[in-house]
Amino acid sequence: MWTSDITYLTCGEGDMYLCAIKDEHSKKVLGWGVADHMRTALVLDALDMGVAGRGGDVAGTIMHSDRGS
Known part of the structure; x- marks a missing residue:
């Protein structure tokens, strides 16, 4: 199972x-x-990196997010 979360970082x-x-x-x-927004593209960038790191073989993987704000 994969999980995801978004947090903010205070920068200068x-x-x-x-x-x-x-x-x-x-x-x-x-x-x-990392982005200056919380749009779908932010999550897709992270998810694409995770899938690529597994060689694209993610059949049967369950993705969970708390669907916060």
Whole structure:
């Protein structure tokens, strides 16, 4: 199972948002994305990195997000 979450980082020029994708079995962060927005592209960047790190073979993987704000 993979999980994801988004948090904000306070930077000198304003807030940035970090989305991370974590493999709950290995406890490794598989992908991440950083942007100045919380739009879909931020999550897709992180998810694409995670899928690429697994060689594209993610059949049967369950993705969970808390669907916060």
